[in-house]
Amino acid sequence: MHAIIGLWRWRHNPLRRTTDLVEAWLALAALLLVLVGAPLVGAVVGASAQEALLRSVREQREDRQQVAATVVRKLSRGPLAPDPETSSARDTRSRVVADWTAPDGTPRHGTVIAALKSPRPGDHFPLWTDLHGGIVGRPLDSATAATHAVLAGFGAAVLSAGLVAGARRLIVGHMIRRRHARWDQAWDKAGPDWGKAGTGS
Numbered sequence: 435m436h437a438i439i440g441l442w443r444w445r446h447n448p449l450r451r452t453t454d455l456v457e458a459w460l461a462l463a464a465l466l467l468v469l470v471g472a473p474l475v476g477a478v479v480g481a482s483a484q485e486a487l488l489r490s491v492r493e494q495r496e497d498r499q500q501v502a503a504t505v506v507r508k509l510s511r512g513p514l515a516p517d518p519e520t521s522s523a524r525d526t527r528s529r530v531v532a533d534w535t536a537p538d539g540t541p542r543h544g545t546v547i548a549a550l551k552s553p554r555p556g557d558h559f560p561l562w563t564d565l566h567g568g569i570v571g572r573p574l575d576s577a578t579a580a581t582h583a584v585l586a587g588f589g590a591a592v593l594s595a596g597l598v599a600g601a602r603r604l605i606v607g608h609m610i611r612r613r614h615a616r617w618d619q620a621w622d623k624a625g626p627d628w629g630k631a632g633t634g635s
Contacts, residue, residue: 480587536567
């Protein structure tokens with residue numbers, strides 16, 4: 435709004451300098467880029483991120499299977515690697531030795547983290563594996579992918595707006611420094627006698 439008012443104010447003003455008009459147009463261009471360009475960049479980045487994330491979701495769903503594992507024995511409590519996709523507390527997960535069958539039918543045995551508070555031998559729990567029975571993380575779900583895409587788009591829009599505002603400030607700052615340099619040159623030309631009677635006559 436300030437940019438539009440600035441342009442209107444300088445339209446027919448006899449004191450208008452070229453730099454005043456350039457600054458007003460620059461402010462208007464920056465405003466339009468922030469209001470139109472930044473959201474457009476955010477939308478494009480968000481759509482691209484969502485497409486890539488949904489492709490990853492599909493690939494993970496094809497490559498990962500949930501199988502039923504059976505607790506053989508509980509291990510002493512050690513450092514746990516919590517799943518970043520869940521909000522499970524530390525005391526609801528335990529390290530256990532377990533048996534499970536891979537999706538390709540191969541029997542597997544190993545140490546895993548079970549989503550059980552007090553596991554006992556024979557307890558069953560879900561376990562995500564690859565097609566050969568190797569332990570993998572839970573696949574990304576569509577809602578989480580969409581959230582990440584929205585955050586990516588919002589971040590891109592904010593970054594774009596910040597870059598436009600920063601570029602405008604740099605250009606205006608450069609123009610002001612040049613204007614001050616010209617004023618200094620004009621004062622130097624006027625000399626120390628400026629304002630005295632008979633100067634310049």
